[in-house]
Amino acid sequence: MPELPEVETIRRDLAPLVAGRTITGVEVDPGTLPLLAGAPIETLRANLVGRTIRSLGRRGKYLLFELDDGRWFAAHLRMTGRLVWRERGAPPEPYERAVIQLDDGHDLRWSDLRKFGTWRLHASAEEVTAKLGPEPIDAGLTEAQFRRVLEGRRAPVKAVLLDQRRFAGLGNIYVDEALYAAGVRPDTPAGDLSRAAMGRLYRACREVLERGIAHRGASFRDYVDGQGNEGQQHMFVQVFRRTGKPCYVCGTPIARSIVGGRATHYCPRCQRPARRPRRAGEGARRAG
Structure with a gap:
């Protein structure tokens, strides 16, 4: 169940490897395509192949790939998703569902046992981030x-x-x-x-x-x-x-x-039920 620390770790690993790289191919298992991409493979290739990745960011549990045409490619791992960097000739990953090929001879391999993960293309990062609250680690969250x-x-x-x-x-x-x-x-x-x-x-x-x-x-x-x-x-x-x-x-x-x-x-002992705070006038109502 990748959460913020897991997705941030993946981002830190992949960001220096994919920044400046151009996508040269996209392959998706046909049985996974409707849930993962929500679009035909031809549409996915037309939107991604030839695009250069400017940067890799993250918000909440989303990985956010900034593309050179101003759009953003958002990946969400959901329950069992994995995204790993591999040399093109490396053996397939367990439960490998999709591959993004890069111009330096490496791939981004997407594995997902339960097939809940999603890829979506957005006109702006705000289309993803606007629906999310602040992160607890945000410096500005008081x-x-x-x-x-x-x-x-x-x-x-x-x-x-x-x-x-x-x-x-x-x-x-x-x-x-x-x-x-x-x-x-x-x-x-x-x-x-x-x-x-x-x-x-x-x-x-x-x-x-x-x-x-x-x-x-x-x-x-x-x-x-x-x-x-x-x-x-x-x-x-x-x-x-x-x-x-x-x-x-x-x-x-x-x-x-x-x-x-x-x-x-x-822990039943270290985490005891809280006493409900008394509201204004509650004692007077009980007395009456």
Whole structure:
């Protein structure tokens, strides 16, 4: 499940290798084409072949290839997507679905076990980024802005953090890890968090994402970096996929539940339910 740290690692690996390179060919498995590209292969080739890649950026979980005609080619790995750089004569990758050939004799190989990944061409980067919230690691995101997204919301705090319209780049792994680091139970209504808890969560989201980038992403199953190597972050998780194992802090077995339709991992002792703050006039109504 590539999230911000995994996609950023891939971007850092590939950016110096593809910048200035011209696309000379595009091949896509016919059975994957409708889901991946959403367009006939002839249309895809007409739009990409002959175009030079100016730069490779990222927003949230999207890789953004800037093309020399002003358009942007956006790739989203979804659940099991991989994008690796290989010499043209290298053997096919496992579950290889598509290849972008470059003018220096190398390929960008796209693999996707579950075939959920997408390629889309956009007139501007804003067509992708406009629908995304700020990234928790954005230098300009203040704690006050972070709190305003959470305040008043009755949805579980985990669901709010996973909503890419609210915060871009967070996924199941790093949300579970951030909530644990902040001592916040995942099913707590976001608006019930205290100001102090929101502050802890703001800092925890930054820290776990930065740690994931430093460890080059988490390779629980499908993820590999732009060179085809596994990351190391899965070796440092505190709660994610540690169901039944002792909490590193208190020894309580890590619990698993479903929050917002997603498998969720937390420590029942370190992440206790929040007390709902009393609203103005509530005590008087009860007294009456």
